[in-house]
Amino acid sequence: MALVGLPLAVFAIVVNFYLVFSSSSPPVCPANARHGDRTSFHFQPAKNWQNDPNGPVYYNGMYHLFYQYNPHGALWDVGNLSWGHSVSGDLVNWAALDNALDPTAPFDANGCASGSVTILPDGLPVIMYSGIDGHRRQVQNLAFPKNPHDLLLREWTKPGYNPVIPVPADVSPDNFRDPTTAWLGRDGLWRFAISAVANGVGATLVYRSGDFLRWELNAAPLHASRDAVMAECPDLFPVAEHGTGGLDASASGGAGVRHVLKVSMPDTLEDYYMVGRYDDADDTFAVPAEDDQAAGGDDYRRWRRIDHGHLYASKTFFDASKKRRVLWAWVNESDSDADDVAKGWSGLQSFPRAVWLDEGGKQLVQWPVEEIETLRRRRGVLLGADEVEAAGGLREIGGIAASQADVEVVFEIASLALAGAERLDPDRSHDPDALCAEMGAAVHGGAGPFGLLVMASGDLHEHTAVFFRVFRLSHGYTVLMCTDLTRSSTRAGVYKPSHGGFVDIDIEKDKTISLRTLIDHSIVESFAGGGRTCMTARVYPEHAATSRSHLYLFNNATDSVKVSKLEAWELATASVNVGDDGLISSGGAICGAQTYL
Ligand code: DQQ
Numbered sequence: 001m002a003l004v005g006l007p008l009a010v011f012a013i014v015v016n017f018y019l020v021f022s023s024s025s026p027p028v029c030p031a032n033a034r035h036g037d038r039t040s041f042h043f044q045p046a047k048n049w050q051n052d053p054n055g056p057v058y059y060n061g062m063y064h065l066f067y068q069y070n071p072h073g074a075l076w077d078v079g080n081l082s083w084g085h086s087v088s089g090d091l092v093n094w095a096a097l098d099n100a101l102d103p104t105a106p107f108d109a110n111g112c113a114s115g116s117v118t119i120l121p122d123g124l125p126v127i128m129y130s131g132i133d134g135h136r137r138q139v140q141n142l143a144f145p146k147n148p149h150d151l152l153l154r155e156w157t158k159p160g161y162n163p164v165i166p167v168p169a170d171v172s173p174d175n176f177r178d179p180t181t182a183w184l185g186r187d188g189l190w191r192f193a194i195s196a197v198a199n200g201v202g203a204t205l206v207y208r209s210g211d212f213l214r215w216e217l218n219a220a221p222l223h224a225s226r227d228a229v230m231a232e233c234p235d236l237f238p239v240a241e242h243g244t245g246g247l248d249a250s251a252s253g254g255a256g257v258r259h260v261l262k263v264s265m266p267d268t269l270e271d272y273y274m275v276g277r278y279d280d281a282d283d284t285f286a287v288p289a290e291d292d293q294a295a296g297g298d299d300y301r302r303w304r305r306i307d308h309g310h311l312y313a314s315k316t317f318f319d320a321s322k323k324r325r326v327l328w329a330w331v332n333e334s335d336s337d338a339d340d341v342a343k344g345w346s347g348l349q350s351f352p353r354a355v356w357l358d359e360g361g362k363q364l365v366q367w368p369v370e371e372i373e374t375l376r377r378r379r380g381v382l383l384g385a386d387e388v389e390a391a392g393g394l395r396e397i398g399g400i401a402a403s404q405a406d407v408e409v410v411f412e413i414a415s416l417a418l419a420g421a422e423r424l425d426p427d428r429s430h431d432p433d434a435l436c437a438e439m440g441a442a443v444h445g446g447a448g449p450f451g452l453l454v455m456a457s458g459d460l461h462e463h464t465a466v467f468f469r470v471f472r473l474s475h476g477y478t479v480l481m482c483t484d485l486t487r488s489s490t491r492a493g494v495y496k497p498s499h500g501g502f503v504d505i506d507i508e509k510d511k512t513i514s515l516r517t518l519i520d521h522s523i524v525e526s527f528a529g530g531g532r533t534c535m536t537a538r539v540y541p542e543h544a545a546t547s548r549s550h551l552y553l554f555n556n557a558t559d560s561v562k563v564s565k566l567e568a569w570e571l572a573t574a575s576v577n578v579g580d581d582g583l584i585s586s587g588g589a590i591c592g593a594q595t596y597l
Contacts, residue, residue: 001323006435017535020420022365024255037335037343037446037522038320038343038345038521038522039348039520039521039522039523039576040520040521040571040572040573040574041092041372041375041404041518041520041571041572041573041574041576042096042331042348042349042350042351042520042523042576043065043067043086043094043348043349043353043576043577044345044347044348044349044415044576044577045067045069045084045086045326045345045577046096046098046577047074047344047345048069048070048071048072048073048074048344048345048346049069049070049074049075049076049340049346049347049577050067050068050069050070050330050345050346050347050348050349051067051068051076051078051313051347051520052067052068052114052233052313052315052330053065053066053313053314053315053317053328053329053330053349054066054067054083054114054115054116054129055083055115055116055117055121055127055129055181056117056315056316056317056328057125057317058317058318058319058320058321058327059119059125059151059153060151060391061089061151061321062087062088062089062151062152063085063088063089063090063091063319064085064086064087064117064547065083065085065086065087065088065094065328065349066083066100066101066117067083067084067086067330067349068081068082068083068084068113068114068330069081069082069083069084069099069343069396070082071084071099071411073341074340074341074343074344074345074346075166075337075341075346076346076554078110078113078132079103079110079111079132080103080111081103081111081112081113082099082101082102082103082112083099083100083101083102083112083127083129084096084099084100084266085097085098085099085100085153085154085283085429086577087152090200090371090374091326091352091371092371092372092374092375092574093179093351093574093575094575094576094577094578095575095577096577097152097154098154099343100127100143100153100155100156101127101129101143101156101158103131103132104158105131105158105162106133107131107133107139107141107158107162107163108129108131108132108133108141108162108275109131109132109133109134109281110132110133110134110136110156111132112129112130112131112178112315113129113130113131113132113138113178114129114130114177114232114233115127115128115129115130115178115230116128116129116179116180116181116182116192117161117181117317118181118182118190118192118249120212121184124144124145125145125153126142126143126144126212127142127143127144127156127193128140128141128142128164128179128182129141129143129179130176130177130179130567131162131163133163135173135425136173136174137166137167137173137174137176138164138167138173138174138175138176138177139162139163139165139166139167139176140163140164140165140176140179140194141158141162141163141164142158142159142162142164142212142213143156143157143158143159144156144159144373145157152556158562161213163184163583164213164214164215165207165215168196168198168217170198170199171196171197171198172196172197175195175196175197175230176194176195176196176197177194177196177232178194178195178232178233178234179192179193179194180192180194180235180236180316181232181249181314182212182249183236183249183250184250185208185250185252185280185283186252186280188210189208189209189210190208190209190210190212191207191208191209191218191283192204192206193205193206193222193234193236194206194207195230195231195232195233195234195263197229197230198221198224201224201226202224202225202229202230202231203221203222203223203224203225204221204222204223204224204231204234204236204261204285205218205221205222206216206218206221206222206261206283208237208283216586218283220282220283220284221284222234222236222261222278222283222284222285223231223261223284223285223298224298225298225299225300226298226299227298227299227300227301228290228393229267230242230266231263231264231265231270231300232263232264232265232266232313233262233263233264233312233313233314233315234261234262234264235260235261235262235263235314235315235316236249236259236260236261236262236278236285237249237259237260237318237325237354238251238252238257238258238259238260238273238278239257239258239259239260239325239355239357239364240256240257240356240357241256241257241258241357241361241461242256242359242414243355243356244324244334244354244365244503245319245323245324245356246318246319246323246324246325246326246354246355246356246505247325248318249318249573252280257497258276258277258361259275259276259277259278259285259358260273260274260275260276260357261273261274261276261278261285262314263300264307264312264313264314265300265301268301269310269312269332270301270305270312270315271305271306271307271311271312271313271329272300272301272303272305272306273303273304273305273306273363273364274287274303274304275357275362275363279309284565285334300560304363304364305501306327306329306364306366306387306534307329307350307366307534307535307536308317308432308433308481308499308500308501308533308534308535309483309499309526309534309535309536309537310331310334310499310536310537310538311329311330311331311350311534311536312329312330312331312332313329313330314327314328314329314330314350315327315328315329316328317345318353324354324355324356324369325354325355325356326352326353326354326355326369327350327352327353327354327355327366328349328352329349330347330348330351331347331348331349331350331351331523332346332347332538333346333347333535333537333538334473334494334495334496334538334540335491335493335494335495335538335540336493336494338493339491339493339540343359346459348523348596350442350525350536351368351369351372351518351520351525352368352369353366353367353368353369353531353534354366354367354368354369354370356402358532360504362504363532364532365530365531365532366527366531366534367516367527367530367531368406368516368518368525368527371485372406372518372571372582375406375571375572375574376406376570376571376572377569377570377571377572378399378400378401378564378569378570379399379400379567379568379569379570380397380398380399380400380402380407380568380569381397381398381399381553381568382395382396382397382553382563382566383395383396383397383398384396386562386563386564386566387560387561387562387563388450388553388554388555388560388561388563389555389560390555390557390558390559390560391444391555391557391558392407392492392555392556393553393554393555393556393560393561394424394453394552394553394554394555395490395538395552395553395554395563396550396551396552397449397551397552397553397566397568400551400568400569400570401548401570402454402455402456402519402548402550402570403455403519403521403544403548403549404519404520404521404553404570404572404573405518405519405551405570405571406516406517406518406519406568406569407452407454407514407516407517407519407551407566407567407568407569407570408515408516408517408565408566408567408568409452409514409553409563409565409566409567409568410512410514410515410563410564410566411450411451411468411513411514411515411561411562411563411564412511412512412561412562412563412564412566413447413470413507413511413512413513413561414511414559414562415511416488416559417446417447417470417557417558417559417561418447418470418477418507418508418560420446420447420454420557420558421446421447421448421470421471421472421477422445422446422447422471422472423471423472423473424471424472424473424478426473426474429478429502431500432480432482432495432500432501432502433498433499433500434500435480435482435500436480436482436483436484436498436499436500437497437500438484438500439469440465440482440484440486440498441453441465441467441482441484441554441556442556444554444556444557444558445556445557445558446557446558447469447470447471447557447558447559448467448468448469448470448479448480448557449465449467449469449482449554449555449556449557449558450467450468450553450554450555450556450557450561451465451466451467451515451553451554452465452466452467452515452517452551452552452553452554453465453469453550453551453552453553453554454466454517454519454524454539454549454551455488455519455521455524455539455541455544455549456550456551456552457541457543457547457549457550458543458547458548458550459541461487461578462487462488462490462541462542462543463487463488463552463556464483464484464485464487464488464491464524464536464537464539464541465482465483465484465487466481466482466483466484466515466517466524466526466537467481467482467484467554468480468481468482468503468513468515468528469482470507473572476506476508477508478502478506478507479502479503479505479507479513479528479529480500480501480502480503480525481500481501481502481515481528481533481535482499482500483498483499483500483524483526483535483537484498485497485498485499485537485539486498488537488539488540488541488583489539489540489541489542491540492540494540499535499537501533501535502533503528503529503533504529504530504532504533505529505532512564513528513529514528514529514530514565515527515528516528519551520571521544522538522539522540523536523537523538523539524536524537524538524539525537551568
């Protein structure tokens, strides 16, 4: 379906119709697609490399997602970085448009890097992005819709007066990038935050402007870390102290509102955040004293993780239509460059997540947006009793295609099982990845491991385990969540780490722990404790090319574990971006008889 070049009115109707209704009409896959790894409901362009989500916005009834895109190949190539652009009516089905930005001007000749969209008071959106100029300096540029009446924002103009912000004298020219969505202060001035290395220190800086064109750097950084050289892709957003609703970026600090500062650490490709207080007069962000101590002061690496797995460069936006805050993030590949070239693509976006503040006020809750339910088709059933036997128990969840599924299970932990929990040396609690690597899914324990085996071959030779292990502390208990990838693929050259993170819940009081996992061919996104700990992993099971995948509950603890809730759904394949050849290269069911669900 060619979407570019239609008259506007016809185009808008066609896009809306297409996005809402097309998921029921099976598209065809390109003959050369490597079907098994392509996803069925995660966002991907039809082909080539993508990385960071850029400028997500809800505008005039349509969701827009821009993303870092190399239109010329499946590998990272900074000089070619463009802004890919897709639109959606429901955050699930997407139509591809032409690139919004390409590196064509002196102020972005070496790449259009990351940035954000802000809606101005007259209702018009503006892009602010980091261009890499002809001298390889990172500068900040604006772009405006070419036709303000085009609801789809198909073409963007880069004014000749760019850059609006050149590199300041004390900032390193190759470390000045990734402007956030701007917010309006009570004094009527716009602000945005940006990553920089200023005077040799990694900092998140704030600029102010009365007209969005002339910007002045605030003397104090929003936040700085002595320990981090550069923290990129900052995001500062307000959260309500109570409830699950989201707030617009310009909701100022005050009663009932806190702020979250998130940064991305390039050395480890990990995203960290802290809930704190934003001072809207000084434009500084402070971590509450008690959390500052617990979290290790300004060292981002001791802040909370957005996701304990394979996920980076996250960015949120306020969805005015549903009054919620939604998070997107880049999920990189874990296979080899040669595999990516053979596939013809690289990189996914996480499934969009609604984000809000936990009632305790210290951590975020993340949950797949409710629109995922429009993809639910067949319901899975637990084969056998609602209990998973001790030391080797395995129960299959049957009746569904297990390679594109949404599974939620609640495990009930009896006090008896807790009594068997092993003691955790407090020194070891700083490295959950190492704990999970040492005590994988096959290592039997007192109160765990128990959880899910996903993307499992019939003989279990390949499987990915997402599981919990409860440990005893000097006071109370703690729950470790792991994703064990060691058996996830027999393919050579695949990175198969163990991901780990603690789940901040009171297991002794709750006596239950929940796990929701989205399985989509080569990605496994998990949400524990109702979304308080998230863990994303990439998997490349070889069996999926020739046979179906299975889904199990397992238990390698000393006592049996009761399943008090199970909701497992097979998901339909969404319409995610149409290729130039008019074909949709989605994974799964509709990619031909040789592909197995
Ligand atoms: N990727 C972008 C940068 C950002 C980094 C360029 C994070 O702007 O700092 O593609 O992945």
